[in-house]
Amino acid sequence: MGAIWFMFQVLIAALCIGAIIAFVYYIPLAIYIIPYTLWVGNENTKGKQLDKKKESNWKSAKNATKLYISWIRRKKPSF
Numbered sequence: 001m002g003a004i005w006f007m008f009q010v011l012i013a014a015l016c017i018g019a020i021i022a023f024v025y026y027i028p029l030a031i032y033i034i035p036y037t038l039w040v041g042n043e044n045t046k047g048k049q050l051d052k053k054k055e056s057n058w059k060s061a062k063n064a065t066k067l068y069i070s071w072i073r074r075k076k077p078s079f
Contacts, residue, residue, distance in 0.1 A: 032061060033060050033061055036060060066078070066079060
């Protein structure tokens, strides 16, 4: 009975740690990507940037960085 209780505690601890790590990692990533996704959505309504509809989170973050740099330097973004 003691071993089952210990395994249950380890399982609960692992789930809590996983939830904390996911929260700490994905919330800032989502906040970073939101302006980029809004920009892509706006461009899609104009018929531009149609290849950006289905991107992974990593590719979106990479392209978001390129977009933000182009906004700062006041140049056209190149992906």
